[in-house]
Structure formats: structure tokens, C-alpha cells
Amino acid sequence: MEQLKFGMAQPLKRREDVRFLTGKGRYVADLVPDGALWAAFLRSDHPHGEIAALDVSDARAMPGVHLVLVADDLLAAGVKLGMKGERIDTRDGGLGAGPERPVLARGRVRFVGEAIAMVVADSLDAARDAIEVISFDINSLEPAVCLESEEPTIHSEASRNRAFDFAFGDEAATGSALAASTHRVSVEVVHNRVTAAPMEPRAAFAEWDGERLHLCVNGQGVWVQRNELSRMLGLPRDQIRVTNPDVGGGFGMKAMTYPEYVVLAQAARQLGRPVAWISTRSEAMLTDNAGRDLVARAELGFDAEHRITAYHVILVTNLGAYNSQFGQAIQTELFAKVLTGVYKVPVGALTARGVYTNSVPIDAYRGAGRPEAILTIERAMDEAARQLGIDPVALRLKNVVRDFPHVTLEGEVIDGGNFAGLLETVAPRSAGYADRVAASRAKGRMRGIGVASYVEAILGDPHEIALLVLDADGGATLYVGTQSNGQGHESVYSRMIAEATGIAQDLIRIVEGDSDRIAKGGGTGGSRSVTVQGTAMRATVTAMIEGFEAFLAEEWGQDGVTFADLSFGAPGTNLRLTLAEAAALARTRGRLDLVDRSEKIVLDGRSFPNGVHLCEVEIDPETGGLTLDRYSVVDDFGVLVAPNLVEGQVHGGIAQGFGQAVTEWLVQDEDGQVLTGSFMDYAMPRASDLPMFGFAERGIPTRTNPLGIKGCGEAGTVGALAAISNAVRDALAPLGVSRVDMPFTPNRIWTWIEEARHASS
Numbered sequence: 001m002e003q004l005k006f007g008m009a010q011p012l013k014r015r016e017d018v019r020f021l022t023g024k025g026r027y028v029a030d031l032v033p034d035g036a037l038w039a040a041f042l043r044s045d046h047p048h049g050e051i052a053a054l055d056v057s058d059a060r061a062m063p064g065v066h067l068v069l070v071a072d073d074l075l076a077a078g079v080k081l082g083m084k085g086e087r088i089d090t091r092d093g094g095l096g097a098g099p100e101r102p103v104l105a106r107g108r109v110r111f112v113g114e115a116i117a118m119v120v121a122d123s124l125d126a127a128r129d130a131i132e133v134i135s136f137d138i139n140s141l142e143p144a145v146c147l148e149s150e151e152p153t154i155h156s157e158a159s160r161n162r163a164f165d166f167a168f169g170d171e172a173a174t175g176s177a178l179a180a181s182t183h184r185v186s187v188e189v190v191h192n193r194v195t196a197a198p199m200e201p202r203a204a205f206a207e208w209d210g211e212r213l214h215l216c217v218n219g220q221g222v223w224v225q226r227n228e229l230s231r232m233l234g235l236p237r238d239q240i241r242v243t244n245p246d247v248g249g250g251f252g253m254k255a256m257t258y259p260e261y262v263v264l265a266q267a268a269r270q271l272g273r274p275v276a277w278i279s280t281r282s283e284a285m286l287t288d289n290a291g292r293d294l295v296a297r298a299e300l301g302f303d304a305e306h307r308i309t310a311y312h313v314i315l316v317t318n319l320g321a322y323n324s325q326f327g328q329a330i331q332t333e334l335f336a337k338v339l340t341g342v343y344k345v346p347v348g349a350l351t352a353r354g355v356y357t358n359s360v361p362i363d364a365y366r367g368a369g370r371p372e373a374i375l376t377i378e379r380a381m382d383e384a385a386r387q388l389g390i391d392p393v394a395l396r397l398k399n400v401v402r403d404f405p406h407v408t409l410e411g412e413v414i415d416g417g418n419f420a421g422l423l424e425t426v427a428p429r430s431a432g433y434a435d436r437v438a439a440s441r442a443k444g445r446m447r448g449i450g451v452a453s454y455v456e457a458i459l460g461d462p463h464e465i466a467l468l469v470l471d472a473d474g475g476a477t478l479y480v481g482t483q484s485n486g487q488g489h490e491s492v493y494s495r496m497i498a499e500a501t502g503i504a505q506d507l508i509r510i511v512e513g514d515s516d517r518i519a520k521g522g523g524t525g526g527s528r529s530v531t532v533q534g535t536a537m538r539a540t541v542t543a544m545i546e547g548f549e550a551f552l553a554e555e556w557g558q559d560g561v562t563f564a565d566l567s568f569g570a571p572g573t574n575l576r577l578t579l580a581e582a583a584a585l586a587r588t589r590g591r592l593d594l595v596d597r598s599e600k601i602v603l604d605g606r607s608f609p610n611g612v613h614l615c616e617v618e619i620d621p622e623t624g625g626l627t628l629d630r631y632s633v634v635d636d637f638g639v640l641v642a643p644n645l646v647e648g649q650v651h652g653g654i655a656q657g658f659g660q661a662v663t664e665w666l667v668q669d670e671d672g673q674v675l676t677g678s679f680m681d682y683a684m685p686r687a688s689d690l691p692m693f694g695f696a697e698r699g700i701p702t703r704t705n706p707l708g709i710k711g712c713g714e715a716g717t718v719g720a721l722a723a724i725s726n727a728v729r730d731a732l733a734p735l736g737v738s739r740v741d742m743p744f745t746p747n748r749i750w751t752w753i754e755e756a757r758h759a760s761s
Contacts (some may be wrong), residue, residue: 221523291365481521653716
């Protein structure tokens with residue numbers, strides 16, 4: 001067979017948008033079975049306290065109430081209360097702390113919003129009414145709400161609230177190299193806490209037919225959910241079906257299981273009736289895993305020629321009240337993947353301390369460790385350029401990796417790239433900057449420019465499977481192990497199959513998010529989907545076509561049957577069949593094995609998308625108001641399958657980066673109460689906050705997968721935080737403002753300006 005054409009770099013119209021825009025999308029709320037019962041949760045209004053009394057008898061007697069569950073009820077039913085939580089290797093050779101995170105609070109509450117009890121009733125109103133009559137008393141304890149809170153102790157398993165001490169790299173050699181450096185530059189970078197706030201809040205329903213459990217949940221994959229339900233409920237995996245319907249945004253936050261899903265499933269099993277729950281936005285603010293929330297102190301050393309000699313990062317990261325599913329790994333192992341960014345660093349180290357506080361747990365949020373690492377080193381490089389009196393692009397060009405393959409300090413191999421070439425595209429994009437500075441000054445405003453180079457390590461499960469079935473109507477059904485959260489997978493996958501097989505794209509059906517219909521998959525996360533799923537699809541189509549070539553060679557009595565130009569043929573003959581025609585022939589011969597094929601793949605290495613972000617901000621010193629005036633980005637995503645969808649992913653990533661940098665901040669007061677519990681208080685970015693983005697792609701195919709693709713889903717956020725931060729620092733530097741911390745709200749910027757003015761007067 002000839003080399004498969006698998007994904008052409010042509011614009012792609014998203015076919016799923018038709019049903020979304022015409023109201024035909026099917027989300028969890030649209031699929032709740034008729035006659036389902038509704039669940040509501042009693043949640044703690046204390047950040048920290050002992051449960052002194054809990055009496056649910058009045059709630060159980062309320063009209064319409066079918067079931068009330070507390071922790072003891074779950075234990076009596078044989079449910080394991082403790083949820084899965086990542087534990088990493090620590091510097092002393094052990095594992096990070098592993099305190100239990102119960103699905104319903106047992107004995108103590110540890111954050112505002114933690115679930116204490118669940119009521120199931122005929123209607124949501126009835127369930128909420130019953131919540132109101134539950135009698136409970138919490139003896140309030142002092143909360144630990146900041147990164148320095150060593151007392152009071154939240155978990156007995158974590159002395160001084162330490163979850164872990166992590167070390168990567170050679171600390172001793174890094175210290176020696178820094179001490180011997182001609183120049184040393186330090187910067188502290190605060191990464192503010194944010195919430196994912198997807199358009200569709202979390203939701204699920206569970207149903208039990210007497211033998212099998214079905215959980216429908218708006219997640220980023222079904223197998224993690226199924227496996228955890230199996231472990232916690234004591235059910236064999238083959239007695240559990242998990243489905244993901246259409247999902248209105250995930251951003252990493254929906255990749256893991258949550259307490260509500262386990263309790264819903266147990267309630268459905270006990271009652272034999274479907275039980276549904278849909279989060280409100282206020283519940284989401286309190287209970288969705290949050291993102292970021294760390295402070296990093298970085299130090300760079302340079303020699304007399306301004307080449308980097310060493311790099312050390314010391315960070316403290318907030319895990320919230322419990323280990324979330326992946327939380328311990330994010331600001332440690334994942335941060336380390338891109339610790340040194342795009343630069344040649346002879347020696348470096350990362351030391352990280354994780355702490356527990358009385359707040360909602362932290363887990364993956366778009367980028368998961370990579371935006372934090374890139375923001376840290378790019379802020380350090382910009383500060384170094386300022387202190388050394390060098391143009392920030394020139395300093396980057398002096399230190400950027402130029403030789404490939406490049407082995408990072410973490411041992412990862414970046415097989416190819418053009419970091420310097422992408423940086424060199426910045427100069428023409430900033431043309432006319434001096435004139436724009438003058439125009440801003442004429443209006444009484446300040447302008448700043450910020451640049452940031454980034455590299456990302458594509459993460460997630462390297463395993464994937466694809467099942468392709470050729471249907472009797474001449475079309476095909478593709479079963480995939482990933483899960484779309486709005487990225488356009490249905491359109492991308494169907495076109496890739498169409499281009500490889502010749503089957504019309506509108507006859508290719510995509511099945512995802514159903515643990516009964518495909519045996520295993522890695523879900524969606526870490527920008528893995530098209531790279532890993534596409535490779536599995538390619539392997540499946542290749543194996544299927546090879547099977548048909550052998551079948552037709554026997555059927556025709558011809559040697560050398562090949563699939564070329566989207567049809568099978570034999571040399572020297574006029575024998576020709578399309579794949580659909582060959583499938584029809586195979587059916588008449590009873591060869592159903594040919595029309596149903598699946599292949600599993602494992603990628604040997606990661607891909608490393610990279611790029612450069614350049615932006616300009618304008619600041620009104622009288623109000624502190626910030627305008628993102630210009631923004632351009634050039635990326636290396638390898639081979640593009642659908643350039644317009646890639647650009648859309650970059651746009652969305654930049655918007656989320658802008659949100660964290662400028663408007664978004666999930667805030668608790670000193671008493672542990674959440675102050676930003678709705679969109680009245682938590683400022684989501686709006687379209688009017690953002691300029692038109694300039695986007696260019698300079699792809700160098702990767703050799704780590706046969707498609708040459710590098711993931712793109714999180715890259716916009718990875719670069720945006722640093723570019724915007726550096727632009728704000730640049731704008732305020734003439735006033736003597738030496739430190740800026742996200743988010744860059746008007747009040748904070750105005751305060752820095754006023755403090756600088758008073759200091760200079």
C-alpha cells in the first residue's frame with residue numbers, strides 16, 4: 001500500500017457546530033431519564049471544624065424524600081470513602097502525604113463547600129427543602145488559609161501541613177554555579193488561584209438496573225471514572241458503564257472523579273431508580289478543583305558574556321485541603337518537564353514544597369504545570385534583561401537552544417525545533433512600537449511590550465486504541481478513546497478517516513465516551529487527543545487496508561494488490577474497488593473479520609510544541625485600567641490537520657491566560673470564606689477585553705509520532721501568562737514599579753503607581 005494520507009493542512013468546517021447552534025447538542029441535563037430523582041448536598045459553611053452533631057432524621061421524614069446519606073451510611077453499605085489522590089516521590093525517598101479524602105465528610109470538615117450529606121428526593125426543590133432541616137453542629141477550628149500556615153494541623157498525616165518536599169536536579173552543583181556566576185538575578189513570581197469555570201458546570205446521573213450501574217457524567221474520559229467506581233463501590237468493572245455525552249468545556253478540571261459521582265452511584269444502587277445532580281455556579285466555585293496557587297522564587301546565573309550558568313527555582317504550592325487526583329504531580333513532576341524553557345542551562349534544580357490549606361483542592365487546569373514553569377523562567381529572563389541592560393529578545397537569542405535533538409535537564413528529548421527562528425520573527429511584529437508609545441503618552445497613558453518564548457511537553461497517557469467498523473451502508477463507525485470537550489474532534493477524526501479511506505466524511509460516525517463500546521482509552525488531557533488518537537487511527541486503517549489487500553489478492557488471483565489513490569487495484573488489470581466496495585464483497589464471503597479492526601499503540605516519546613508570544617498593553621495611570629492592545633503569536637505545532645481549529649485553540653488559550661493574568665482570582669478571606677463565589681465577584685474575561693490576535697505557524701514535524709503532530713490545546717495559555725506579565729512590568733518600569741503580581745486588576749495597578757509616586761516624591 002502507498003503511504004497513507006492522514007490529515008491534510010486545510011481549513012475544516014466543524015460539522016458538530018450545526019447541532020450545537022440549533023439546540024440539538026445533548027448534555028447531561030438533556031439526558032436525565034424521565035422519573036429520575038434529584039440530589040442535593042449539604043455542604044460545610046465552615047472552612048475547618050469538628051462535626052459535633054449530625055441528625056438527618058427530620059430530612060428523611062420530609063415529603064418526597066427517598067434517601068439521605070451520610071458517611072456512616074456509606075461505610076455500612078461497604079463503600080470505600082477515600083478517593084484516589086496522587087502521591088509523588090519525595091526528596092527523602094518516601095511518598096508525599098496521603099490523608100483520606102472522604103466523599104462525604106467524616107468527623108471533620110476541611111473547606112467551605114465540602115459535602116457532608118446528600119438528600120435524594122422527587123424534585124430538586126424537595127431535596128433542597130430537606131437539606132434545610134438537617135440538624136448539624138460544627139465546632140469551628142482555626143483555619144489554615146495561606147502557604148505559610150503550619151498551624152493548625154489539617155491532617156495528622158501531614159506535620160506542619162506539609163504534603164511533600166520534592167527535589168529535582170543537582171542542588172549542590174546549581175548552588176556552586178550560581179555562587180561562581182558573574183551576575184545573579186532573582187525574581188519572585190506569584191501564581192494566583194483560579195477556577196476553570198467551563199460553560200457547562202459539572203453534572204451527572206446514575207442508574208442501576210439490578211445488575212449493572214450506569215453513570216453519565218460530563219467528564220474528559222470514562223475509564224478513570226469506571227475504575228474508581230469499581231474500587232470504591234466494590235463492583236466488578238464489567239458491571240459498570242460510564243458515558244460522557246456532549247461536554248461544555250473541561251480544561252483539565254473535569255478529567256478526574258469527584259465525591260458527588262460516587263455518592264450518586266450508591267444512591268441509585270440502593271434505590272433502584274435514576275438519581276441526578278447538576279451543579280450550580282456557586283457550587284462550582286466552591287467545589288470544582290481549582291488551578292495554580294503557588295509562589296515561585298527563581299534565580300538565574302550568568303557569565304560575563306550573559307550566558308546562563310545555572311537556574312534554581314524554589315516554590316511553595318497550595319494543594320488545598322486534600323490531595324486531588326493528580327495534584328501532587330503538577331507543580332513538581334510536570335513543572336520539571338519544561339523547567340528551563342527554551343534555554344541552554346548547564347545545571348539547574350527545582351525544589352518544591354506542597355502544603356495543605358483549608359480550601360478546595362488544586363488539580364489540573366489548562367497547561368497543568370507548564371504555564372507555571374514558563375511564566376517563572378520568562379519573568380526571570382525579562383528581569384535579567386532589565387538588570388543587565390540588554391534587549392530582552394537579544395538575551396533570549398543568546399541563550400536559546402539551537403542544536404537538536406536536545407536533551408533537557410529532566411532527560412526528555414526534544415527532537416526538533418527552531419526556537420531562535422521563532423524569536424527572530426518578533427522584530428518585524430513590533431515595528432512602529434516607538435510611535436505607539438508616543439501616542440499613548442499623548443493620551444496620558446503608559447504602554448509596555450512583553451515577549452515570552454515557551455515550550456510545552458505534551459503529557460497524558462501514551463497508550464491509545466482505535467476501532468474502525470465498515471458499515472453496510474458504505475459508511476464507517478470509528479470508536480475512539482478520547483473525549484471532546486468542544487475542540488472539534490468529531491470533525492477532525494472524520495476528515496482524517498475520509499482522507500485515508502475514501503469514505504465520504506458525512507458517512508463516518510464517531511463514537512466516544514462509552515466504556516461499554518470501546519475497551520479502554522486515555523481520555524482527553526495534556527493536549528494528547530489528535531496526536532495519540534490520530535496515531536491509533538492510522539495504525540488501525542493501515543492494518544485494515546493490509547488485510548483487504550491480502551483478501552483481494554486471493555479473491556482476484558493477482559499478486560501485488562495495493563491501495564492507491566483511494567482504491568484497491570492489481571497491476572496490469574482494470575480491477576478496481578473502493579474500500580466500501582471491498583467491504584461489501586468481504587461480507588458476501590463471510591469475512592466479517594476484515595470490516596472490523598482495532599489497533600493499540602504506544603507513543604515512544606513526547607512532542608514539544610513551542611512558540612513566541614508578543615503583546616502590548618496600555619495602562620491608564622489615573623484608574624489603573626489595563627487594555628491589551630496588540631497580541632501576536634507564532635507557534636510550531638508540527639504538522640497541522642485543521643489550521644483554523646488550531647488557531648481557535650490558540651485563541652481560547654490566550655483568552656484564558658489573559659483571564660488569569662488580568663481579571664480572574666479565586667479569593668478567600670482570612671477566615672477561609674470564599675469571596676468570589678459567583679460571576680458577580682469572579683471576573684471572567686469578555687470578548688471586548690481582547691484584541692484581534694495575530695497568528696502564524698512555522699511547523700517542524702516531530703519524529704515522536706508518525707503523523708508529525710505536536711499538540712496545541714494548551715499552548716496559548718502556556719505563553720500568554722508570561723507575555724502579558726512582562727508587558728505590564730515594562731509599562732510600569734518608568735515609574736519605578738519594580739514588582740508586579742497577577743492578577744493585574746485596576747485597583748492593584750493603581751496602588752502600585754501611587755506607591756511609586758509617593759516613594760519618588
